[in-house]
Amino acid sequence: MSRASSWAPPPGNPFAGGDTRFHVDGEAFSREEVALANRNAGLPLEALRYEVTPPGLHYLLSHFDMPEVDAASWRLAIGGCVSSAQSVSLAELMQYPTRTLRVTLECAGNGRAGMSPRYPSMPWISEAVSTAEWTGTPLRHLLERARPTDWASEVAFLGLDRGFDRGVEHAYGRSLKLAHALADEVLLVYAMNGQPLLPQHGHPCRLIVPGWYGMASVKWLSRIDVLDKPFDGFQQAVGYHYRKNTDDPGVPVTTMRVRSLMVPPGIPDWYTRRRLVEAGAVELRGRAWAGAGVPVERVEVGVNGQWCEADLAPAGVHRYAWRGWNFTWQATPGEHTLQCRARTAAGDVQPMEPDWNTAGMGNNAVQTLQITVR
Amino acid sequence: MSRASSWAPPPGNPFAGGDTRFHVDGEAFSREEVALANRNAGLPLEALRYEVTPPGLHYLLSHFDMPEVDAASWRLAIGGCVSSAQSVSLAELMQYPTRTLRVTLECAGNGRAGMSPRYPSMPWISEAVSTAEWTGTPLRHLLERARPTDWASEVAFLGLDRGFDRGVEHAYGRSLKLAHALADEVLLVYAMNGQPLLPQHGHPCRLIVPGWYGMASVKWLSRIDVLDKPFDGFQQAVGYHYRKNTDDPGVPVTTMRVRSLMVPPGIPDWYTRRRLVEAGAVELRGRAWAGAGVPVERVEVGVNGQWCEADLAPAGVHRYAWRGWNFTWQATPGEHTLQCRARTAAGDVQPMEPDWNTAGMGNNAVQTLQITVR
Numbered sequence: 001m002s003r004a005s006s007w008a009p010p011p012g013n014p015f016a017g018g019d020t021r022f023h024v025d026g027e028a029f030s031r032e033e034v035a036l037a038n039r040n041a042g043l044p045l046e047a048l049r050y051e052v053t054p055p056g057l058h059y060l061l062s063h064f065d066m067p068e069v070d071a072a073s074w075r076l077a078i079g080g081c082v083s084s085a086q087s088v089s090l091a092e093l094m095q096y097p098t099r100t101l102r103v104t105l106e107c108a109g110n111g112r113a114g115m116s117p118r119y120p121s122m123p124w125i126s127e128a129v130s131t132a133e134w135t136g137t138p139l140r141h142l143l144e145r146a147r148p149t150d151w152a153s154e155v156a157f158l159g160l161d162r163g164f165d166r167g168v169e170h171a172y173g174r175s176l177k178l179a180h181a182l183a184d185e186v187l188l189v190y191a192m193n194g195q196p197l198l199p200q201h202g203h204p205c206r207l208i209v210p211g212w213y214g215m216a217s218v219k220w221l222s223r224i225d226v227l228d229k230p231f232d233g234f235q236q237a238v239g240y241h242y243r244k245n246t247d248d249p250g251v252p253v254t255t256m257r258v259r260s261l262m263v264p265p266g267i268p269d270w271y272t273r274r275r276l277v278e279a280g281a282v283e284l285r286g287r288a289w290a291g292a293g294v295p296v297e298r299v300e301v302g303v304n305g306q307w308c309e310a311d312l313a314p315a316g317v318h319r320y321a322w323r324g325w326n327f328t329w330q331a332t333p334g335e336h337t338l339q340c341r342a343r344t345a346a347g348d349v350q351p352m353e354p355d356w357n358t359a360g361m362g363n364n365a366v367q368t369l370q371i372t373v374r
Numbered sequence: 375m376s377r378a379s380s381w382a383p384p385p386g387n388p389f390a391g392g393d394t395r396f397h398v399d400g401e402a403f404s405r406e407e408v409a410l411a412n413r414n415a416g417l418p419l420e421a422l423r424y425e426v427t428p429p430g431l432h433y434l435l436s437h438f439d440m441p442e443v444d445a446a447s448w449r450l451a452i453g454g455c456v457s458s459a460q461s462v463s464l465a466e467l468m469q470y471p472t473r474t475l476r477v478t479l480e481c482a483g484n485g486r487a488g489m490s491p492r493y494p495s496m497p498w499i500s501e502a503v504s505t506a507e508w509t510g511t512p513l514r515h516l517l518e519r520a521r522p523t524d525w526a527s528e529v530a531f532l533g534l535d536r537g538f539d540r541g542v543e544h545a546y547g548r549s550l551k552l553a554h555a556l557a558d559e560v561l562l563v564y565a566m567n568g569q570p571l572l573p574q575h576g577h578p579c580r581l582i583v584p585g586w587y588g589m590a591s592v593k594w595l596s597r598i599d600v601l602d603k604p605f606d607g608f609q610q611a612v613g614y615h616y617r618k619n620t621d622d623p624g625v626p627v628t629t630m631r632v633r634s635l636m637v638p639p640g641i642p643d644w645y646t647r648r649r650l651v652e653a654g655a656v657e658l659r660g661r662a663w664a665g666a667g668v669p670v671e672r673v674e675v676g677v678n679g680q681w682c683e684a685d686l687a688p689a690g691v692h693r694y695a696w697r698g699w700n701f702t703w704q705a706t707p708g709e710h711t712l713q714c715r716a717r718t719a720a721g722d723v724q725p726m727e728p729d730w731n732t733a734g735m736g737n738n739a740v741q742t743l744q745i746t747v748r
Contacts, residue, residue, distance in 0.1 A: 028402030034497050037411035044413045046439040056430025063644050065420040123408050164643040269538040270437050271406055
């Protein structure tokens with residue numbers, strides 16, 4: 001993985017491209033962005049009505065192609081700074097204690113389309129969030145069997161998906177600090193909503209890191225390396241940082257920031273997605289989530305800038321999943337602006353405007369909808 | 375449905391918009407196009423490797439929001455020019471004779487992103503095609519029970535999805551000529567790949583019209599109207615026509631034109647999707663289909679403009695599904711252009727360049743991939 005730590009593309013690399021090509025101006029989107037949007041499905045916002053996102057509606061962000069993996073011959077290797085290297089088949093993995101968690105995942109780049117100039121990547125508007133029931137085994141069971149050495153500090157996860165990013169060839173890979181990797185909620189997952197993982201969600205086995213943006217939950221796992229130093233893979237060392245400018249070494253992207261979204265009410269115009277609502281009582285509903293282990297405690301709905309408290313569903317047992325909320329709006333004929341804003345028990349609240357970083361990561365600004373009532 | 379037949383938006387309509395706003399220039403894509411691309415998922419082309427597209431990878435094109443339908447209380451009404459109007463529940467529909475067909479569907483707008491200037495709609499590049507096993511009952515069983523009158527000529531299908539298009543409010547609806555509606559392959563479908571329809575695919579019941587572009591296969595069915603004159607619904611009378619210019623009354627879009635696509639070989643660059651392939655024998659593979667009831671009989675692969683015959687899988691029993699093909703390419707280091715081209719038994723062949731109509735419908739030009747071999 002030594003090549004992966006370099007920001008500059010290796011000399012002679014056919015896919016080299018400097019940082020300068022990495023800004024697209026303003027409102028116009030590129031063909032490359034559209035191609036990524038066609039490949040990477042978002043959650044149609046009306047599907048926020050489902051507590052658990054149905055199959056095929058869960059958002060997808062895959063950097064490279066979906067690999068073709070034969071589950072029968074697949075094995076997961078665990079090596080590096082361990083006393084007893086392991087290699088497990090899917091059948092063996094399924095013998096470990098099982099745990100199912102309902103987890104909300106959001107792409108770290110969700111909302112990037114609002115930037116101008118914009119980092120050219122997947123142009124999410126706000127639809128890169130979903131919730132599923134993930135079944136697998138806590139990773140710690142396998143790590144405990146492999147017995148990390150005393151000098152182990154980090155655990156890297158390598159996928160079978162491979163390609164280039166900014167000139168650097170690599171398999172998609174990410175890491176967690178050892179203590180985090182040993183937490184009981186970090187799962188090696190082989191089922192989603194009670195069914196074997198679909199090809200696009202990491203079949204036959206993926207990582208799920210509850211509370212973190214989706215980039216941590218490596219799909220199509222092939223290898224787990226226990227390390228005695230920070231992982232230098234591209235997606236860890238270069239990608240997924242909050243940077244003020246391209247010279248800034250930046251801060252790693254980790255947990256999901258507090259956020260809420262609403263189901264757009266009424267009916268849409270096909271092309272503009274502007275909404276028409278009938279006057280009268282309109283039941284607004286949506287979801288709210290936060291990733292840092294602190295629950296959402298309040299959701300407000302803004303109607304033309306006036307904020308009112310929404311009803312928040314009980315926290316329940318699913319501490320890593322979004323919470324539903326609803327609010328009855330007395331809609332009167334005319335043009336209206338609807339917004340929603342969540343706050344955590346720690347006092348974190350969604351900002352009204354995004355505070356952009358270079359790659360458009362971690363945006364959690366308030367959603368704003370323009371509604372026509374007749 | 376009288377409003378739906380008007381091309382000009384009704385006066386005072388909040389979503390009015392003339393035809394002039396319906397062209398976007400050149401390479402730059404609009405925010406509205408990106409929003410549609412984020413909602414409407416395409417088939418990642420590597421998923422062409424699956425004979426039957428796995429759940430959640432089948433392309434989606436929905437004009438309006440997915441409606442929320444309670445299958446237990448849902449009923450399908452059949453009325454209009456019939457002797458015995460019907461209303462059936464899902465349980466009753468499932469008592470009719472069942473038929474399962476493997477059907478390839480393609481969006482009529484597949485490839486529209488190649489236009490310049492471009493009709494602003496869903497900016498498909500080439501990924502709006504998929505294949506599923508659809509289970510339901512031939513529509514003719516219900517029509518025979520309803521007994522169309524002697525003057526019946528057409529059958530209209532209305533969905534539960536509603537919205538605006540070019541200022542006209544309507545439920546999504548399409549029609550078929552009566553003789554076509556009575557054909558045994560036209561199905562009222564309640565299962566896809568052996569599972570109940572997913573919300574995004576028309577739950578609880580949709581139409582499947584094999585051989586036609588996807589717009590004919592109305593989702594979320596609520597009502598079937600037997601008519602004694604042409605259906606004047608917007609999506610039939612205004613949408614989905616081949617037009618030379620906006621004054622041209624045009625020709626209705628019907629069956630899928632012959633087409634082939636290949637799985638892009640090698641590994642991609644994240645942003646540009648350019649491909650890198652290792653030198654040596656490379657197994658190229660893809661699918662080919664045609665909708666007019668005439669089978670594909672030949673697929674050729676073009677390597678730098680030199681055309682060679684690919685191996686085509688046997689036609690088999692699935693006459694409405696795509697056929698697989700493969701070709702071994704001896705890749706040598708350097709830059710290469712790969713293409714594929716299908717021909718039907720009737721002699722129809724894919725054109726090298728698209729012959730655009732106003733809305734970018736029915737494009738079946740040859741796919742071209744630029745490949746770097748090392």
